[in-house]
Amino acid sequence: MDGEKLIAFFKDLHSHPELGNYEYRTTRRIREALEAHGIEMLDSGMETGCIAVIRGEKPGRVIGLRSDIDALPISEETGLPYASQEPGVMHACGHDSHAAIMLGAALLLKEQEAELSGTVKVIFQPAEEVDNGARNVLATGNLDDVDEFYAVHSYPWFRPGVLGIKEGPVMASVDKIDITIRGKSSHAGYPYRSIDPIPAAAALALSAQTVVSRNINAFSPAVVSITRISAGNTWNVIPETAELEGTVRTLNPEDRDMTEQHLRRMTEHIAAAHGCTAAFTYTRGSAAVINDAGLCEKAREVARETGFETDLQEDTMGAEDFSDYLARRPGVFIRVGTGGFVESHHSRFRVEPEAIPPAAAFFARLATVRAAAD
Ligand code: NI
Numbered sequence: 001m002d003g004e005k006l007i008a009f010f011k012d013l014h015s016h017p018e019l020g021n022y023e024y025r026t027t028r029r030i031r032e033a034l035e036a037h038g039i040e041m042l043d044s045g046m047e048t049g050c051i052a053v054i055r056g057e058k059p060g061r062v063i064g065l066r067s068d069i070d071a072l073p074i075s076e077e078t079g080l081p082y083a084s085q086e087p088g089v090m091h092a093c094g095h096d097s098h099a100a101i102m103l104g105a106a107l108l109l110k111e112q113e114a115e116l117s118g119t120v121k122v123i124f125q126p127a128e129e130v131d132n133g134a135r136n137v138l139a140t141g142n143l144d145d146v147d148e149f150y151a152v153h154s155y156p157w158f159r160p161g162v163l164g165i166k167e168g169p170v171m172a173s174v175d176k177i178d179i180t181i182r183g184k185s186s187h188a189g190y191p192y193r194s195i196d197p198i199p200a201a202a203a204l205a206l207s208a209q210t211v212v213s214r215n216i217n218a219f220s221p222a223v224v225s226i227t228r229i230s231a232g233n234t235w236n237v238i239p240e241t242a243e244l245e246g247t248v249r250t251l252n253p254e255d256r257d258m259t260e261q262h263l264r265r266m267t268e269h270i271a272a273a274h275g276c277t278a279a280f281t282y283t284r285g286s287a288a289v290i291n292d293a294g295l296c297e298k299a300r301e302v303a304r305e306t307g308f309e310t311d312l313q314e315d316t317m318g319a320e321d322f323s324d325y326l327a328r329r330p331g332v333f334i335r336v337g338t339g340g341f342v343e344s345h346h347s348r349f350r351v352e353p354e355a356i357p358p359a360a361a362f363f364a365r366l367a368t369v370r371a372a373a374d
Pocket of ligand 1 (some may be wrong): 093094095128153
């Protein structure tokens with residue numbers, strides 16, 4: 001498949017976006033392209049998504065290349081000739097380009113199979129946006145032997161020809177807080193007969209911000225957002241309970257643990273100070289994506305060799321379930337400059353298609369070099 005065909009493949013996926021766990025057509029297209037080139041697919045048992053494998057003739061290590069394939073519930077407004085034909089669904093995070101880049105890499109690796117030392121597993125992961133795709137793929141056991149993982153992600157702020165490769169944390173952990181403060185209901189005219197949970201909830205919402213401003217190192221980014229407070233259902237009754245919901249985002253695992261501890265203690269003690277009790281639930285989502293420093297350097301060498309410039313992308317407090325792979329083995333989340341200069345998850349986000357073929361060549365080379373490494 002030459003560059004033009006790869007771009008046509010990308011445009012076809014772009015026209016037919018599918019939401020997480022519903023990527024049936026997308027998966028069929030990927031499988032057809034892999035089959036047409038004689039590439040083996042692992043029997044993953046997954047309903048959507050797939051894993052291709054290219055086995056070199058010489059021994060070596062196992063490298064995982066990861067793309068994601070799902071779209072978002074957004075109505076496209078790019079005006080592109082190959083814009084989405086599915087109402088209310090759009091590839092607004094560039095996952096169509098990720099699938100095309102990793103398909104291109106798989107085809108190049110297949111062509112060079114005779115010279116390949118080791119094995120490359122190319123992952124077409126479903127449901128990244130709905131936060132269970134990575135876990136489901138890993139649960140198949142098909143990636144247990146992988147030594148290093150590399151992910152592709154489009155980056156609208158770099159032009160094609162530039163790769164963002166940065167060591168350390170590059171995307172945040174995403175956790176959810178649920179709090180219920182319980183007091184005692186009464187007539188609003190007799191507050192002294194109640195234990196009012198609302199002043200406790202209000203105090204807690206304000207105090208929660210001091211975790212970031214007073215406890216976290218000022219050089220380390222963290223976010224605490226209380227996003228919902230609800231209590232009562234009328235004007236003349238003091239309610240029994242008040243609920244708060246929110247999110248915590250951190251780049252460093254220590255900050256994550258510390259924020260959970262502080263919020264838990266603050267909730268218990270502020271509730272107690274108001275005579276209330278509290279239930280605090282902290283649910284951990286994806287961990288921060290932390291790129292391995294040594295492997296970033298190796299990836300930069302391959303970038304230079306394949307004609308790319310490299311730069312340092314901005315960190316974001318957004319999240320990515322690629323961290324689930326990195327919890328098992330080291331790797332790098334690599335940003336591919338795709339131009340467009342409109343942020344992702346926006347109705348006018350676009351990928352410049354000429355970014356795709358060179359990125360495929362980069363990932364094929366990176367996997368080849370790393371599979372052959374000692
Ligand atoms: Ni994305």
